[in-house]
Amino acid sequence: MSRIVYSTGTMLGESQFLHEKIYFDIKQKIINKEYKFGAMLPKEMDLMDIYDVSRHTIRKSMDRLFIEGYIYKVKGKGTFVKSVKADYKLSNLSSFSEIMDSQEGKPNSIVIEAREIKLTDRIRKKLDVGDVQLDTCYYIERIRRNGKTNLCFEKTYINKELCPNIIDFITPNVSTYKLYEDKYNLTMDNGEYNLEAINASPSIAKILDITDGDAILYMTARITIIDARPLYFVEAYYIGSRYIFSTNLKR
Amino acid sequence: MSRIVYSTGTMLGESQFLHEKIYFDIKQKIINKEYKFGAMLPKEMDLMDIYDVSRHTIRKSMDRLFIEGYIYKVKGKGTFVKSVKADYKLSNLSSFSEIMDSQEGKPNSIVIEAREIKLTDRIRKKLDVGDVQLDTCYYIERIRRNGKTNLCFEKTYINKELCPNIIDFITPNVSTYKLYEDKYNLTMDNGEYNLEAINASPSIAKILDITDGDAILYMTARITIIDARPLYFVEAYYIGSRYIFSTNLKR
């Protein structure tokens, strides 16, 4: 059994766990082309010797590399590096990416409104768990911008149960994301997204300072926490010519 | 150690593997509310007795239930059923879902064109692996419909290397999906999707029989096979008022 020899160069991550260290190390080697596209990785037995760990630990590292799209396996043959760059990590919950170079102008937002409102049936369906009866929720209306360019108009409906008094902390450029995580210790877990194309109505056009009928990417999403309780529901009107939604879907 | 007692009722799936049988069984019990929303599952030790298997096998079943969003775990406390229905299985590669009730009219398509074309630089970038030099690809132009209603106009660029002569098998309602899988034994693995909203150009409007300027959901996607080689690149113009794109993104 040899000693552990990890890749040199930029470290991708640290971990206290063997399987995660090995995952980072092999990922590093794939990125550094020490393991080239299409090539076969050392077989599990060899990796056991290389890292001086059990087979289970090797396989756990490989599982993660597989899920993230770096390798694939063929039973009876071996484990191979995918022939093209791949990182299937889903463009996480903040998955809208700007077309425009964000070199000039920083992302910022204008809060138009932040208050408690009565729930409509439509929104209640999105925020309700079933047994709890919600009457009100927090409502935030914002324009998101890049520098002085409008990007989208956004309405957010927040589950009051999960983050009481959150509107008291809302300021123009506060990250609601950070509020959820730090102030309320909530971890966002899943988002159900819907996207469609619509023509801007006169009122939306006015808010976004665009022309009536311009193409709008209308997105709704319900974001939930770890036990699947809805944290918030958001509807957003993205100016079509300024945003692209990107994602990876596996199999 | 007791004997295995599986759920009765509708079977969700069969498997030769213990971990998969247990996965199906627990999923069944969650759906049947034998394990209720928010409730704690039996601890791993108990599940080992219930199913008469080792801890590793139990944990493998639980891993899958976790990935698909049925359960969550809290270290030191236990494993719990998510409080709301959840199935995170990504709305797989055919993830466009119709708004319109598909009760009337069946999905069908009109092939406008199917031939071999020279690659432009733009398409080559999407289909190239790097070392191989592609000169041509297969090109298919289609209108997808539901009954007599147009849904989208679609241009597909297919990697010739992976499925030679595929255009000879293209007929109006053939499933290209099935061709890839059955005729060429290719398994689609991943898709990188981009979505944006645009106003219909005069030419697109004419093809889809809509009005100039109507909102269009313009989607491009590159679909790859297991070793990450691109199988095809597609660009599609979905009539905004008739389609919604839905997906789940985790964390």
Place this chain on the structure above:
DNA sequence: CAGTGGTCTAGACCACGGC
């Protein structure tokens, strides 16, 4: 403190691919 899930080991047998 006891109880839970998370990590890790050492080993066995099987299924599939290719020679």
Place this chain on the structure above:
DNA sequence: CCGTGGTCTAGACCACTGG
């Protein structure tokens, strides 16, 4: 046939939770 990854077992120790 051999070599590969896939399944499964039996057991150990650790880290976090809660009373």
